[in-house]
Amino acid sequence: MGTVIRHGHDRATSGAKVANTPHSDLVLPYGDQFNDGIVQVSFTLPVAAGALAEEAARQTMKLMGLEEPQVAEVAPIGENATFFVGYGKLTRPVELSKLRIAKPMWEELDQITINRLVQETLGRAMVVVGAATGQDAHTLGLDAILNYKGFAGNRGLEAYSALKVVNMGSQVPNETLVAKAREVSADAVLVSQVVTERNVHLANLTNLVELLEAEGLRDKVVLVVGGPRITHALAVELGYDAGFGPGTRPQDVASYLAQEVARRVLN
Amino acid sequence: MESGKQLADVVSDSGVSSVAIVGTAKNVGKTVTMNYLVSELSAKGLTAGLVSSGRDGESIDAFTGQPKPSVVAPQGAWVATAEGVLRGSASGLEIADVLGTQGLFGRIVLGRAVEAVALELVGPRSARELAAIVNKLLELGTDIVLVDGALDRIAAASPKVSDATILATGASLDMDLESIAQELGFVVWLLSRPEHPVKAIASLAREAVEKGTVCFIHACRGKEQGRYTLRPAHYPTVLGVEDLVLEQAGDAAAVVVPGAVSQAFLDKARSWAKQREFAVIASDAVSIFASKRPGVSLYVTQPLNLLAVTVNPVSYLGVSHDPREMVNAIGAAFRDIGYKLPVFDVVSGEKSIEGVSGMAVG
Numbered sequence A: 001m002g003t004v005i006r007h008g009h010d011r012a013t014s015g016a017k018v019a020n021t022p023h024s025d026l027v028l029p030y031g032d033q034f035n036d037g038i039v040q041v042s043f044t045l046p047v048a049a050g051a052l053a054e055e056a057a058r059q060t061m062k063l064m065g066l067e068e069p070q071v072a073e074v075a076p077i078g079e080n081a082t083f084f085v086g087y088g089k090l091t092r093p094v095e096l097s098k099l100r101i102a103k104p105m106w107e108e109l110d111q112i113t114i115n116r117l118v119q120e121t122l123g124r125a126m127v128v129v130g131a132a133t134g135q136d137a138h139t140l141g142l143d144a145i146l147n148y149k150g151f152a153g154n155r156g157l158e159a160y161s162a163l164k165v166v167n168m169g170s171q172v173p174n175e176t177l178v179a180k181a182r183e184v185s186a187d188a189v190l191v192s193q194v195v196t197e198r199n200v201h202l203a204n205l206t207n208l209v210e211l212l213e214a215e216g217l218r219d220k221v222v223l224v225v226g227g228p229r230i231t232h233a234l235a236v237e238l239g240y241d242a243g244f245g246p247g248t249r250p251q252d253v254a255s256y257l258a259q260e261v262a263r264r265v266l267n
Numbered sequence B: 001m002e003s004g005k006q007l008a009d010v011v012s013d014s015g016v017s018s019v020a021i022v023g024t025a026k027n028v029g030k031t032v033t034m035n036y037l038v039s040e041l042s043a044k045g046l047t048a049g050l051v052s053s054g055r056d057g058e059s060i061d062a063f064t065g066q067p068k069p070s071v072v073a074p075q076g077a078w079v080a081t082a083e084g085v086l087r088g089s090a091s092g093l094e095i096a097d098v099l100g101t102q103g104l105f106g107r108i109v110l111g112r113a114v115e116a117v118a119l120e121l122v123g124p125r126s127a128r129e130l131a132a133i134v135n136k137l138l139e140l141g142t143d144i145v146l147v148d149g150a151l152d153r154i155a156a157a158s159p160k161v162s163d164a165t166i167l168a169t170g171a172s173l174d175m176d177l178e179s180i181a182q183e184l185g186f187v188v189w190l191l192s193r194p195e196h197p198v199k200a201i202a203s204l205a206r207e208a209v210e211k212g213t214v215c216f217i218h219a220c221r222g223k224e225q226g227r228y229t230l231r232p233a234h235y236p237t238v239l240g241v242e243d244l245v246l247e248q249a250g251d252a253a254a255v256v257v258p259g260a261v262s263q264a265f266l267d268k269a270r271s272w273a274k275q276r277e278f279a280v281i282a283s284d285a286v287s288i289f290a291s292k293r294p295g296v297s298l299y300v301t302q303p304l305n306l307l308a309v310t311v312n313p314v315s316y317l318g319v320s321h322d323p324r325e326m327v328n329a330i331g332a333a334f335r336d337i338g339y340k341l342p343v344f345d346v347v348s349g350e351k352s353i354e355g356v357s358g359m360a361v362g
C-alpha cells in the first residue's frame, strides 16, 4: 500500500536528470530516493465512497500535477463524502539558485544595545503605535509583541525603556490608527493581521498604506505588519517596510525597529 | 476618437512625460498593458523608462501562485529596479546609477537595456521615492516613464508622481460584466474629479493644500460680493475629527482637506450640506477614500489626467468575457455617466469607439 516515506540520506544513486544526491541545485520531494518526486497528499471529496470516488481522487491528484497517482487510504466521512490519502510523483524540480528570499535586514541586538541605539539616534524614546486593524479581533499576536510580558520568555516592546508603546487593541479602523499615529507623532506603526480568509487582509493593508501616503505620513513612520500568514516579501509588496510571520519574538521586532530608524537618520 | 487610434497613439499624442498604469484589482493586466506600451512607444522612436511601485515581472504571483508575464524592456529603454533581482538578467543592462533607496531586494539601480531584456521590476516603498525615481529617469534622457502601480494601490497615479493615468481593469475585479461596468463607472468618476468650477475658489483651495491645514472657503458679502476668503480650521487632518471640523464650517462654501478625505468625512459633510451649497475639495483624487458617490460636491486641486481604460477579459479564477462585449459594456457605462474615455483590450485589439480623450465632460 503506497510508498513508505523513509529518510535515506545515504541512498544516493546517479543517472537521473535530477541528481539523486543531496545538495543538488534542482530539488524534488523524496520518498525512497533523493529527488524521486514522491509526495503524500490528503483531501476530502464530496462523493460517496466507492469506485467513482476513487477515480475522482486519482483525477484530483493528476490535476495537482502528480504523475502515477495512487490512492492509499480511503475513509468514508458520513454518507456523501470520502477522505483520501494518496501518493504521486512530481517531476518538475525547484531550482534553488533561482530562489530569492526576502528578509528584513537587521541583526539581532540585545535589549541594552537596542535602547542605546534608539536613544543615540533619536535623542528620545521611539514612539510605537500598534493595532489589529479592520475586522480583525485577534489581539494575542499583537500583545505577544507589545505587552511587557512578551512571548516565549522574550520580553515585549513595553519592556524597552527606549520604546514608548501605544497599543490600540483590535478592530481598529485604519483611519483611527492613522489619526493616532499623527496625534502621538509615531515613529513606527505596527499592524497585526491574523484573519486572512479570502485575502480580506490584503485590501485592508493596502488601504492603510494609501491613507498614510495621502496624510503625508508614509515617509515619517516605519511601517510593519505581522501575522501568521505574513511574510516579509508580501509585506513589502503591499507597501510596508517589513513583515513578520509566525514565531516572531519581540526582540526581533525591536532589533529591526532600532536599526531601521538608525539607517534612516544616517541616510 | 478616430477609430484607427490605438492606446500607444493616445499616450504619445498626449505629450505627457510620465504615465501611471494603475489597477482596480490584482491580475487586471497592468504588466500586459505596460509591455504593450513600452514596445509600441519604442517602435515610435521614443525612449521609454520603466519603474514599478511594487513588484512586477516575477515569474509566479506571490498571492495566487499563478504564472505572471515578465516585464520586457526593449533595447534602449531605461529601467529602475532592485539590485537583488538583477542576478541572471543583469547582462542586458548597463547600470547608470545606484540610489540609496531600499527596495524589496536591496538598493534601487537605474540602467539602460543594451538589448531587449526580460526582467523583474521592484520599486521603492513610498510615493515620494517613486516620484524621485521618475524624475531621475527623465533626467537620464527618457522621453516617457511608465509607472506600474502595485496591486490595487493607486498612489502611483498621484500628480506628485506622474502626469497621466491609465486605469487597468478586468475580469478579476468582479464576476459579471454589469457589476464590472458599474464599479468602473464609479472609479472613473472618482479619478476624474475636476477643479472647483469657480476659479477663485480653486485657487484658494490650492493655497490651503500648500498650507497643509484644513481650511474653509467663504464667500464675501456686501461690497466684496463675488470674492472669497480662506479660513484655516487649525487641523492638519479630518481623520478622527470629522465632526469638530464640520462644526466650524459656519457659512463656508467649501472645505479644503489637504490629507485623506475619508468616507466617514464625506458622509458627515453630506448631511451638513443638505441645506446649503457646500463642497469638499481634496488635494487630488488619490487622496479620496470614497466607496460610493458621496452625495456632496467633490473637487480636487490637482486633477488627474486619465487617458484611457484597459480591460483584461480573462481572470485567474477562470472567468472570461468576450473581449468585444466587455469593451463595449464598459464604454457604454462611461457614456451613461457622461464620460468619454477610450477603452482598449490590448491583447485582442478590441476598443470602444466612444472615447475622444481622457477629458471628463461631466
Ligand code: B12
Pocket: A130, A135, A136, A137, A138, A139, A140, A141, A142, A144, A145, A151, A190, A191, A192, A193, A194, A195, A196, A197, A224, A225, A226, A227, A228, A229, A244, A245, A246, A247, A248, A249, A253
Ligand atoms: C485565539 C483565537 C481566536 C480568539 C481571539 C482572542 C484574542 N483576544 O485574540 C477569538 C475566539 C476571538 C477568535 C475569533 C475568530 N477567529 Co480565531 N483563532 C484563535 C486561535 C485559536 C489562536 C490565535 C492566537 O492567538 N495565536 C497566538 C499568537 C501569539 O500567534 P499569532 O497571532 O500568529 O502571532 C504571532 C505572529 O504571527 C506574529 N504577529 C502577529 N501579529 C503581529 C503584529 C506585529 C506588528 C508583529 C511584528 C508580529 C505579529 O507574532 C506573534 C508572536 O510570534 C487561532 C488558531 C491557531 N491555533 O492559530 C484561530 C484563528 C486565527 N481564527 C480564525 C478565525 C476564522 C476566527 C473567526 C473568523 C471565527 C469565526 N468564524 O467567527 C473569528 C474572527 C473574529 C474577527 N473578526 O477577527 C482562523 C483564521 C483563518 C484565516 N487564516 O483567516 C484561525 C487560524 C483558526 C482556524 N484554523 O480556522 N479567534
